[in-house]
Amino acid sequence: MSLPVLNIPSQDVSQRPRPYLRPKMLHQWVDELPTADINASAHMLLEKLHVINASRYPVQERMALMVVLYPIVQQVVTTLGQKYHLAEIPLGRKERFFSDTCRKLLFDMAAGYKIIVSELVIKKKHRVAEDVLLHEATYFAMIFLSWNLLESYSVYDPADEGVWHDLHQLYRYAEVNTFNETPLDDPSPLMALPITATIDYAYKRILLLAVAEPYHLMQGEAWEIFRLVSFWTKDCDLLPNVQLAVEGEYAVDMSADLAPRFITHDLYAQEISGRVIDIDKIKAKLELLIQNILRGNFEDDLLQDAGVLERKQRDALLRLLDTWQGNTERAEPRKPSADDVRITTGLNSCHHFISMRAKFTPEMDELKIHSHKKAPALMEDEGKSFFATRYQEALKKDKRHIHTNYSQEDWQQSNLSQMGIALRCFDGHHDISVKVGEIVSYRYNGKLKGRWQTGVVRWIKSDSRKVLDIGIMDIAKSAVPVAVKAMSGIGKGTDYFRALLIPFQVSLKQTRSIILPANIYDINTVLVVNLGKRIFHIRLTRLLLFTTAINQYEFDILEAPKQHAQVH
Secondary structure (H helix, E strand, C coil), X not given: CCCCCCCCCCCCCCCCCCCCCCHHHHHHHHHCCCCCCHHHHHHHHHHHHHHXXXXXXXXXXXXXXXXXXXXXHHHHHHHHHCCCCCCCECCCHHHHHHHHHHHHHHHHHHHHHHHHHHHHHCCCCCCHXXXXXXXXXXXXXXXXXXXXXXXXXXXXXXXXXXXXXXXXXXXXHHHHCCCCCCCCCCCCCCCCCCCCCCHHHHHHHHHHHHHCCHHHCCCCHHHHHHHHHHHHHHHCEEEECCHHHCCCCEEEECCCCCCCEECCHHHHCCCCCEEEEECHHHHHHHHHHHHHHHCCCCCCCCCCCCCCCHHHHHHHHHHHHHHHHCHHHHCCXXXXXXXXXXXXXXXXXXXXXXXXXXXXXXXXXXXXXXXXXXXXXXXXXXXXXXXXHHHHHHHHHHHCCCCCCCCCEEEEEEEECCCEEEEEECXXXXXXXXXXXXXXXXXXXXXXXXXCEEEEEEEEEEECCCEEEEEEEEEECCCEEEEEEEEECCCECCCCEEEEEECCCCCCCCCCEEEEECCCCCCCCEEEEECCCCEEEEEEEEEEEECCCEEEEEEEEECCCHHHHCCC
């Protein structure tokens, strides 16, 4: 292979930098940083990195300076990241500022290591110490480039220009020169490494995150999936690019500034210079892990830092497996469209507008239904007293649902397919908040204006240019707003929640189901379904869709349990 072509800052090689930094001086400077003011520290570090990267240093001295900066940059970026990782998307002005600062710090740290690589690769012969420096600089450049990508994916931003290009260039050079699998010491890894640190490990780990479709992940999951796939890098094989084997596989074009892609039929004819990413062994391991979880055997060392319930862990892994097997959706042709679309997001908001803004009073509705059935009995004084008490309780509970701040937003449609639609919002979207996995209802502003369709946000792409793109996967052409509460099973004892009942066979692909808030109920839970005028009972039988916002279940209709025939 020819020498790697890397994006590095221009340098003033005419003279020594002034002041000429020594590691001891830089240590002292770092110790004096105002770490209580993390924003000030970040910008002082950016300025220092800019000066160092633009100045001429021998490679050994430059590496010594980078070693000093490594832990403080890691600390600052980790602290700043906590301020925006779970912020609303699109990011607000303050959160956007923090995100951009972190990515710039990581980009500039990678640049410092790339300068070392660039200076060493042009030498025909290396001393042993220089070979070590080349190995370490390549690895740490890839670590900081990968971290830069991870921060982009965490907020659904596009990758910074040149990051994927440099990752490919560094890996190919290490592979050709056979030091990509040579172990080295990483004194401050981002997370506990499950295997020995190598360039091969660093590259495959970020490839595996990319093929997990990071713009499709739930908010906050990018870091968890990044940690999870760290356990599986040994099972990821990069195969020679055989054109016949590419369609229907993931491939990485190592000559371009592109992330790995799933090769659908429309990309099949394009020439790809790179490798096929074989994840068959990983998918088998993931399937086995999910089977164990479904049997109740959770592994303590996987997703241990997520701080979530076991069912959330299960659902995250099921979504990952679904992504790696969802070839049909990716192959769906898309047609351009520029229609205006009005959407509302969130289960409660969708329920509100689909019900034509009707008041949500499930407790009072239930009382009226049962009072009507028991009218003769309630004529007695004792019955009237009980009814009055129950009336006040219902009134009090229903007041919790009073909320008039549900909103609708106008978006422009980009394209559509049989699976759903893609929407775009331009300047002024700062009042909008969306999440991957959130339920949405939408209607066209034209001839279908009065008809709300229901879908789920499948992916988000945002950037600082005030452009927000989302993809919506259709769930149903129509839905019935209902109230639900559990009588038995997981979720028993909770009050009424808003839900959407999906009618049977409204369209060819639509089956009877119900959309519920996430992680409250589970399979075999028996629910009361309150339509306002009548009540029936169902048992949840099969999980169809699972996100951090909603669950969609198939169900069986049951006869009314005898104990529910009484007035509560």
